[in-house]
Amino acid sequence: MIDSLKDTHPKLFEIDQQLHHLVRKIELLNYVNPINIEDQKRQFFAHRFSTEPNFRYRKIDFDPHLLQRELYSLKIDEIEDEASYGFYKEVIDEYAALIKCIETIGQGKKFYYNSLRSFGTPTQRDVENARFILHFEDEPYNNEMFPVYGVEEAEAYFKEFTKRYDFKFKIKLSTKLSAAAMVLNNTQTLVLKKNHRFSANQLKVLANHEIGVHMVTTFNGMRQPVQLFFNGFPNNVETQEGLAVMSEYMSDCLTLYRLKELAYRVLAVDSLLKGYNFCDTFDLLHAQYKLNKDEAFSIALRVHRGGGYTKDYLYLTGLKKVYDFYHRGEDMNTLLTGKVTLEHKPLIDIWLKDGIALAPKYENHAFEKNDNTNTKIDFILQNLK
DSSP states (O other): OHHHHHHHSHHHHHHHHHHHHHHTTOOTHHHHSOSOHHHHHHHHHHTTTOSOOOOOOOOOOSOHHHHHHHHHTSOGGGOSSHHHHHHHHHHHHHHHHHHHHHHTTTSTHHHHHHHHHHHOOOOHHHHHHHHHHHTSOOOOOOGGGSOOBOHHHHHHHHHHHGGGSOOOOEEEEESOOSSSEEEETTTTEEEEETTOOBOHHHHHHHIIIIIIIIIHHHHHHHTSSSTHHHHOOTTOHHHHHHHHHHHHHHTTOOOHHHHHHHHHHHHHHHHHHTTOOHHHHHHIIIIISOOOHHHHHHHHHHHHGGGOOGGGGHHHHHHHHHHHHHHTTOOGGGGGSSSOOGGGHHHHHHHHHHTSSOOOSSOOGGGGSOOOOOHHHHHHHHHOO
16 A cells, blocks of 8 residues: 555655654754753742753754755655645755754753744733633632642553553653653653652543643554654644643543643743743742742743743643634544644645545544533633634
8 A cells, every 4th residue: 555655656755754764853852851950940949039040951962954954955846746845845944943943952042033933922812812711710629639649650540541552652750851741752752750749630631631642643643654744744733732632621631720821831931022031930920920839930941941932832722723623523533643733634634535644543532522521611712712
């Protein structure tokens, strides 16, 4: 089957393989998380939130200039059809921009401007959506919200959750995370924050988010004839994170507390545009919005790492787009074929029809039926602009 496709689309598959060889090391999350988070957090608290953290980062293990030159030397104009040619042109521009992001990590405004190019920044509408969410009164804590589980118990929970699939991935513990957990696509690794305490709700959230979507799209992407489903479509973060939070919603573990966390991230990213430094953003979250110091530090870290990382506002915009997509009766499984985007669904449909892409082997069980019981969450998501 694949051999016959390569006979009918030889240049597309040739370029795709060449691109796969070049971009395997371009995983921004590998480099943008500081390697001295805990040390800088202790110092920041010891100085009463008044001294800018001095984050350090992992060294890049490739030559960014050489990699960019090799990307732009690919002969994409030889790809057979116009739609695929235009797509791969966009792909190369996107990966070149990500290389610039990685190259300038830790260089302040240089990184921030490259991050803006790759991920954008919240619009006024996005900021208004975030404030709309924050005006709702907090829900009372229940037993599922208390952080009582250690990382070993979390690891056991995720292993049990994964028994519904036949894929295998590594689990790694790290102190160099700005989040409780993340998936590294290129190495099929779930990384857990070593000293973190998890609540029962957070375990369910992370299982449905990280495994149910991020790991599922990793393994579906790996088996595609076109490697770009694995490496990632241009600007796929918004769709992938939107799908992941939608998975939380449909498995009935998306809380108002979690939705407010995504709203705070939007306001924190917006603070970068206003010229806020780390202390300013922390003060906005801790003093104005009354987040506790650990939560405020975590969100400020997420957006200031590297020099100004704007990605985090896309969780909320992505959720709204995927929520609307689902409620139009669209097929969610199309978006699980790999690291794809809503915007490129027409091309994915063409490729599925032509056999260039395969239907996903692994599905997200949360997408089989909407189990959400939180009517307030529904009201909010329906009324986001």
